[in-house]
Amino acid sequence: MATSTTAGKTAASETNETLRFLLKLALFVFILRSFIFAPFSIPSESMLPRLLIGDYLFVSKWNYGYSRWSLPFGLPLIPGRIFASDPARGDTVVFRSMEPDDHDVIKRVIGLPGDTIQMRRGQLFLNGRAIPKQRVADFIVPITPNFTEDKCGTQFQDVSADNQPICRYPQFRETLPGGRSYRVLDQEYIAIADDTPVYRVPAGNVFLMGDNRDDSADSRFAPPEGMGYIPMERIEGKAIVNFWSTDGSAEWLKPWTWVSAARWSRIGEGF
Numbered sequence: 001m002a003t004s005t006t007a008g009k010t011a012a013s014e015t016n017e018t019l020r021f022l023l024k025l026a027l028f029v030f031i032l033r034s035f036i037f038a039p040f041s042i043p044s045e046s047m048l049p050r051l052l053i054g055d056y057l058f059v060s061k062w063n064y065g066y067s068r069w070s071l072p073f074g075l076p077l078i079p080g081r082i083f084a085s086d087p088a089r090g091d092t093v094v095f096r097s098m099e100p101d102d103h104d105v106i107k108r109v110i111g112l113p114g115d116t117i118q119m120r121r122g123q124l125f126l127n128g129r130a131i132p133k134q135r136v137a138d139f140i141v142p143i144t145p146n147f148t149e150d151k152c153g154t155q156f157q158d159v160s161a162d163n164q165p166i167c168r169y170p171q172f173r174e175t176l177p178g179g180r181s182y183r184v185l186d187q188e189y190i191a192i193a194d195d196t197p198v199y200r201v202p203a204g205n206v207f208l209m210g211d212n213r214d215d216s217a218d219s220r221f222a223p224p225e226g227m228g229y230i231p232m233e234r235i236e237g238k239a240i241v242n243f244w245s246t247d248g249s250a251e252w253l254k255p256w257t258w259v260s261a262a263r264w265s266r267i268g269e270g271f
Contacts, residue, residue, distance in 0.1 A: 034071045035061050038237060040094050040106065045151060046210035046217070047106055049139040049171060049183050050092070053146045055266060056244040059094045059237035063087070067233040069096045081233040086112060087206060089126075090180035092239040092271050095208070095230050098223050105227065106239065107218055108182065111199070111207030119220065122186050122194040122213070124174060132175045139171040139185060146248025153187065187214040196220055205229040242269045 032038075042055040051057075061070055065084035068076045074096060087093055091109045096102055111117045116127050124131040140158075143149055143165035149157060152167035160166050175181045186194075193214060201207045208230055210216025217226045250261035 030072065033061075035066065037061065038094075039243070040104065040239070042106070045147070046212050046215055047092070047108075048141065048169070048185055048212040048215075050211055050271075051106070052141065052245065052263070052266070054144075054246045054248050054263070055242055057239050057242050060240050061237040063238040064093075064232065064235050069234050069236050074102075084232065086232065087235065087238070088180070089176050089178070090182060093206075093208070093235050094237050094239065095235045097227055098230070098234075101224060104236065107208035107210050107216070107227070109206050110209045110219075111201045113201050113203045113205060115201045115207065116198050117201070117207050117219075118198045119194050119196045122189060124209075126177065129177075133184075134173045134175075136171050136173050136183065139169045139183070141167045141169075142247070143167060144247035144249060146246070156187065182211065184211045184213055185215075187212075190214050193220060199229075202229055204232055206232060206235070239271045241271070242266050 038059050038061060040057055040059050042051045042053055042057070045053060062083075063085065064087055065081045066078055067081045068074050068078050071077060087109045089109055089112060092106065093109055094104055094106045097105050110124070111126065116125075118125045120130075123133055140160070141147055141152075142160070143152065143157075147167070149165065156167050156169055158166050158168045169185045169187060172184050172186055173181055174184055199207060199219070206229070207219040208227060209218045209220065219227050219229055222228045245263040245266035246258075246261045247263060248261065250257040
């Protein structure tokens with residue numbers, strides 16, 4: 001009887017220890033994801049050429065302060081925004097889009113409070129001045145399981161030197177005041193995206209755009225078609241580095257395909 005009782009107490013003690021460990025682990029992960037780093041995966045082509053579908057990156061959480069949107073599921077535990085700092089033009093940020101279809105999104109900061117933004121014939125104007133837009137070599141992305149032919153217009157489909165299907169996009173380099181530079185895609189003229197009214201960014205908000213200018217639902221468009229202006233408190237963090245990238249051809253039950261599907265050259269690429 002004593003042996004049975006002792007065994008029961010030992011089992012209960014082990015269960016309690018396991019539960020305490022799991023609770024500590026969950027608390028650690030909660031703090032890490034909320035206040036230090038969080039992973040983010042790229043589900044769409046709106047940030048081509050910098051980000052491909054299948055990229056995984058780390059987002060730093062401390063750059064712009066903390067709000068409820070810093071926490072998993074937007075838990076309303078932080079009032080407003082604390083330790084606040086505004087992003088810089090050109091930063092790539094993850095944010096929570098506006099309701100009703102609120103979800104995590106990644107875009108580039110173009111306008112800060114008080115700025116005016118306009119697109120004229122596909123060229124960006126910031127505070128009334130044209131942002132230099134220089135034609136550079138075409139951007140080439142292979143046709144893969146997570147970037148299929150239906151994502152690439154017929155006029156952009158091509159084959160590589162080794163006869164592999166690729167998508168070839170016209171690519172440009174924009175340079176913001178202060179010298180911040182990044183590449184954008186401009187596939188064709190689309191009136192509602194390339195010729196816009198003048199937007200004036202309200203206090204406490206930012207104006208965000210995707211680098212793939214003709215395939216990005218961003219601040220140029222009001223919800224639900226786009227994002228509209230985004231309040232600073234909805235910014236969750238700053239993209240800092242790619243830690244993994246896959247072309248979508250891997251299969252979970254075939255570990256050797258994880259290696260062949262990896263885009264190794266993209267791992268470690270910073271912003």
